[in-house]
Amino acid sequence: MEQAIVNAAVAEAQQAAAQAAQDHITQHGEDWYCGFAWVNVYEKGSTKLGRALIKAGFSKAYGGGLQWWNPSGHGTQSMSVKEAGASAAARILKERLGVTAYAGGRAD
Numbered sequence: 471m472e473q474a475i476v477n478a479a480v481a482e483a484q485q486a487a488a489q490a491a492q493d494h495i496t497q498h499g500e501d502w503y504c505g506f507a508w509v510n511v512y513e514k515g516s517t518k519l520g521r522a523l524i525k526a527g528f529s530k531a532y533g534g535g536l537q538w539w540n541p542s543g544h545g546t547q548s549m550s551v552k553e554a555g556a557s558a559a560a561r562i563l564k565e566r567l568g569v570t571a572y573a574g575g576r577a578d
Contacts, residue, residue: 471567476522479566480538483509486562487542487555494554495546505549507556507575508539511563519567549575 511528512535513520523536531537542555556573563571 471519471522473522473525476519476526476567479563480523480526482566483559483562484541484543487559488544490558491542491544491546491551491555494551495548498550500546500548501550503549503577504547505552505575505577506539507541507549507552507573508537509541509556509560509563510572510574511536511538512570519569547578549577 510531510533511523513523515521515524515530515536520536524530528536528538538559540552540555541559542552544551544555546552553573553575556575560571560573563569
């Protein structure tokens with residue numbers, strides 16, 4: 471897959487994540503627990519798509535595949551806000567790139 475296509479999909483996913491995070495804050499506020507969220511893409515870093523995702527900001531994940539931490543870029547500590555963003559980003563990546571992508575999160 472061409473780098474330009476991957477870059478465009480990642481940029482769209484980042485915009486969707488930022489909007490989802492803001493929408494979550496508007497609807498629910500920031501909750502009391504803090505944590506992290508990310509997107510896992512089950513693609514090897516050695517494939518053409520994997521290399522393109524790494525160039526677009528992903529890194530190798532500990533459990534295999536690739537990860538993108540806090541795709542919304544939101545500075546909140548609220549785990550649910552970050553998870554809303556990660557879920558939106560995973561959905562866009564699935565739609566645009568046809569990859570297996572899941573949002574993940576954990577409390578701090």
